[in-house]
Structure formats: structure tokens, C-alpha cells
């Protein structure tokens with residue numbers, strides 16, 4: 001699935017929409033260059049899930065944690081990730097569970113410490129906007145995209 005996002009607002013709106021099709025237990029990887037829209041999309045997802053407050057980039061803390069009623073939402077950014085000990089010590093592995101939604105910017109920096117995501121979004125800068133391509137990597141991911149396609153006709 002590929003979409004053109006003309007501006008910041010379009011990225012937020014797309015995140016809002018994506019929020020409708022995800023549920024606890026899902027992991028989403030966001031790939032793309034610096035400034036390509038990964039945090040903006042996450043902001044849109046969080047809005048869509050009903051989180052009204054500011055959403056900041058987790059670049060310095062590696063993770064920002066949101067609790068939205070019973071749901072735990074973990075927003076990771078591994079750009080500054082140093083080594084796997086950091087990962088083990090922080091207990092990040094436990095964050096990826098059936099009660100949480102995990103969104104990961106720069107997953108490639110964590111190498112093979114991460115399990116396969118359900119959805120993989122790849123951003124690229126295109127003209128004044130962005131292109132986003134979403135791929136399903138698991139059966140769960142495929143169900144999300146199939147649901148999206150059938151309801152958006």
C-alpha cells in the first residue's frame with residue numbers, strides 16, 4: 001500500500017486512520033531518513049487512539065511511554081542506540097507484548113534484537129511532501145491492511 005502525503009497535516013491524518021486498524025499486540029516499524037515524517041505519523045496514531053497531549057520525539061530517551069486507558073503505547077527511537085546491553089538492561093524486550101502497541105523509529109539500529117514487526121512503513125521525501133509505503137510482515141499485519149482496504153472503498 002502506497003500513499004502520497006502532501007503535508008504535515010496529511011501525515012497526521014494518515015496516522016489517525018492507521019490507529020483505527022491497529023490493536024494491542026501490534027508492532028510497527030517506521031523507516032526513512034532523518035526528517036521524513038516518522039514522529040509525525042506516530043503523533044497522528046496517538047491522536048487517533050485518543051491521546052490529546054503533546055507527543056515528543058523519543059530521540060534522547062530511546063522510548064516514550066503513553067498509557068491510554070488500558071493500553072500501553074511505546075514509542076521507540078533507536079537512532080542513538082549504542083549496544084544490545086542497553087536494550088537488555090532497559091527491559092525493552094518485555095515492552096513488546098500482547099497488551100501493548102509498539103512503534104519503532106530507526107529499527108535497523110537495533111539489528112536483530114527486534115522481532116519481525118506486523119507492519120513496516122517506509123517513508124521517502126517526494127516533492128514537497130512524503131511518500132509512505134506500508135507492508136504487512138505477519139498474518140496480523142495482513143489482517144489490518146485487508147480491513148483497511150475493505151472499509152475504505
Ligand SMILES: Nc1ncnc2c1ncn2[C@@H]1O[C@H](COP(=O)(O)OP(=O)(O)OP(=O)(O)O)[C@@H](O)[C@H]1O
Pocket residue numbers: 005006007008009010011032033034035036037038039040041057059077105128129130
Ligand atoms: N507529508 C509531509 N510533507 C511535508 N512535511 C512533512 C510531512 N510529514 C511531516 N513533515 C515534516 O517533516 C519534519 C520532520 O518530521 P518528523 O520529525 O516526523 O521526522 P522523523 O522521520 O521522525 O525524523 P527523525 O528520524 O529525525 O526522528 C517536520 O517538520 C514535519 O512537520
Ligand SMILES: [Mg+2]
Pocket residue numbers: 038039040057077105
Ligand atoms: Mg523522529
